[in-house]
Amino acid sequence: MNFILIAVCLLAGITLRSARVLPEDAHRGINAWILYVALPAMSLLYIPAIEWSTALILPAAMPIGVWTAAWIALKFFGNRITPDKQTQAALLLTAGLGNTSFIGFPLTEAYLGHEGLRIAVICDQVNFIALSAFGVMTALKAAHSSTTGGKGVLKTLVRFPPFAAFAAALILPRFFSLEPVVPLLTRLGNTLVPLALFSVGLQIHFSEWRRELKCLTAGLAYKLLFAPGLVLCAALVFQVRGFPAKASILEAAMAPMITSAILASEYKLNPRLANLMVSVGTLISLGTTAFWFLVSRALF
Numbered sequence: 001m002n003f004i005l006i007a008v009c010l011l012a013g014i015t016l017r018s019a020r021v022l023p024e025d026a027h028r029g030i031n032a033w034i035l036y037v038a039l040p041a042m043s044l045l046y047i048p049a050i051e052w053s054t055a056l057i058l059p060a061a062m063p064i065g066v067w068t069a070a071w072i073a074l075k076f077f078g079n080r081i082t083p084d085k086q087t088q089a090a091l092l093l094t095a096g097l098g099n100t101s102f103i104g105f106p107l108t109e110a111y112l113g114h115e116g117l118r119i120a121v122i123c124d125q126v127n128f129i130a131l132s133a134f135g136v137m138t139a140l141k142a143a144h145s146s147t148t149g150g151k152g153v154l155k156t157l158v159r160f161p162p163f164a165a166f167a168a169a170l171i172l173p174r175f176f177s178l179e180p181v182v183p184l185l186t187r188l189g190n191t192l193v194p195l196a197l198f199s200v201g202l203q204i205h206f207s208e209w210r211r212e213l214k215c216l217t218a219g220l221a222y223k224l225l226f227a228p229g230l231v232l233c234a235a236l237v238f239q240v241r242g243f244p245a246k247a248s249i250l251e252a253a254m255a256p257m258i259t260s261a262i263l264a265s266e267y268k269l270n271p272r273l274a275n276l277m278v279s280v281g282t283l284i285s286l287g288t289t290a291f292w293f294l295v296s297r298a299l300f
Contacts (some may be wrong), residue, residue: 006103009194010279013201027202030195031266038195039259040165041188043132046125047169048178058231058240059119062248063100063127065234066227067134070096073222081218089142090270093263094256094277095219097131098227100124102193103282104254108247111293119247127257132166135260143267196258203265203275212273219256219273220281224288228253232292235300246296253292255281 016022070092074081078088098104101124108120140160158164172178178185209216231252235245256277264274 005194006197006282009197010201010204013198014204015201017202017204022202027199027265030199030202031262034192034196034199034259034262035266036161038188038192039132039162041185042128042192043162043165043169044172044178045182045185045189046128047132047166048173049125056119056122056244058235058238058244059122059248059251060126061234062123062231062252063097063130065230066098066252067092067096067130069227069230070222077218082215084270086142086268087215087270087273089138090264090274090277091215091219092138093135093260093269094274094281095223095227097127097135097257097260098223098252098254099257099278099282100127100251100254102258103285104251107254107289108250111250111289112243112246115243116247116250119243120251123248123251127251129166131257131260131263132162135263136160136163139263139267139269142269192259196262199262199265200258200275200278203271204279205272209276209280212270212276215270215273216276216280219277220284223256223277223281224253224285228288228292232296232299241300245300246293249292249296250289253285253289255285 074088074092078091081091082088100120104120104124105117109117112119228249231249232245234240235248240248258278261271261274261278263269265271
């Protein structure tokens with residue numbers, strides 16, 4: 001059903017854009033709901049539920065490691081790929097953050113069952129923290145770097161609803177329970193994925209992929225091949241075995257996160273590349289995740 005929803009939402013956006021049923025900038029209103037309502041609701045819903053244990057160190061560290069490695073790679077090779085700092089930010093947002101839930105959950109459960117899904121939830125929660133903190137900061141810095149100093153970016157970050165909700169999700173549960181508002185947060189959060197997919201569909205222009213071929217190839221090569229390979233090496237070095245290793249590798253191999261493309265689009269960080277990373281990456285990842293499952297099953 002998840003895969004049907006992906007296809008329906010993306011195709012609906014592509015079809016309505018092609019038929020010119022909606023205004024050219026219709027995606028901006030949808031993005032505003034995602035960033036200012038749905039994403040904060042997800043923060044308040046999932047982040048307080050994180051429970052830590054030593055067995056979950058690799059799954060918890062995976063999203064941060066993938067993001068950090070992407071940041072380092074762009075520091076060293078970013079100018080060789082593209083001198084445009086905004087395009088580099090779009091690459092970091094999409095290559096550094098994976099779709100660990102909507103695509104990651106059904107694929108991980110299909111390959112590893114319920115035990116693998118339990119590990120995938122940990123990966124996704126920390127991945128969401130990475131989006132709320134590092135992703136939002138990257139988008140704001142790239143969008144305002146030419147006009148705003150460091151203090152201005154920090155002030156904007158603190159006032160940005162997804163980041164404010166992230167901070168609230170860490171602090172508020174220490175003082176009182178959010179349980180009474182969980183049903184409301186769940187309903188608001190459930191709007192994120194279909195609207196995000198629909199927004200991406202509204203902005204997809206497959207005819208323009210040649211203009212972004214170099215960046216697209218570099219970004220997807222990192223996200224679908226290098227990142228899971230990096231996690232596999234970490235599992236071998238630190239002797240992590242079983243479901244934690246397999247699920248961490250699979251989750252690292254997922255396509256770029258839809259919400260990170262929405263964030264890039266909202267701040268005009270090469271929206272064409274960001275949406276191509278998601279749409280093309282989602283299709284290719286169906287094959288590459290199968291490859292990484294076979295590799296992880298053989299090794300662990």
